[in-house]
Amino acid sequence: MIRSRTRRKNSEVESGRQAHDMSLMRRLSICFALLATLLVGQAAHAQYVSPGAARLAPPLPAPPPPPKIEVPQVPQFDAPPRYNYQPLPRSSFSDRVTKCLDDAAAAGLGLADRGTYARSCAN
Template sequence: MKRFSLCLMVLTALLLGQAAQAQILLPGPTQVVPPPSPPPPPKLEVPKMPRIDAQPSYNYRPLPRNSFSDRFSKCLEDAAGAGLGPAHRGTYALRCAN
């Protein structure tokens, strides 16, 4: 009887022990995030070398003209600086601005 009870206890322990182990949930394998891809290599541009025998390029575009209001105001200031009276400033400014 002792043998039978001992075998029964061992068998019960084995069956219940496996059932108890099945309840333990181990964490799954960690998901390894791959490292980011390396940045693209910098684009190196060779600067354009000036040629010795090349003709120099000039910008022949004329400077933009100021507006009539700007020119008239400047002419009034010039007339006042020249010592003209108020009556003569208007005449001077009209001729100067055109």
């Protein structure tokens, strides 16, 4: 095949059709490159680690729930007082005997009379 140095006047390159297709391809490739850059940039942004944080540190736990606020009961001045009608718990037998002996000595009873008084008082 022999090539000539002269160009054809009816070629597609001369008419501008080929140049138009290249411009469209160039625009499409720029759009795809820009879209790919944005998608990769978003993924890289999601993995961003702040400069002060350790890279292998576990994530922070969730904050604790707020404390429950309980309103204290305010005493009512016009309300009748509440009395505790439960009898006091009875002290032990040895405590009662000791108290009865002390009462007998305070009353000036003799040793024999203190024992008799303590037996009748403690029961």
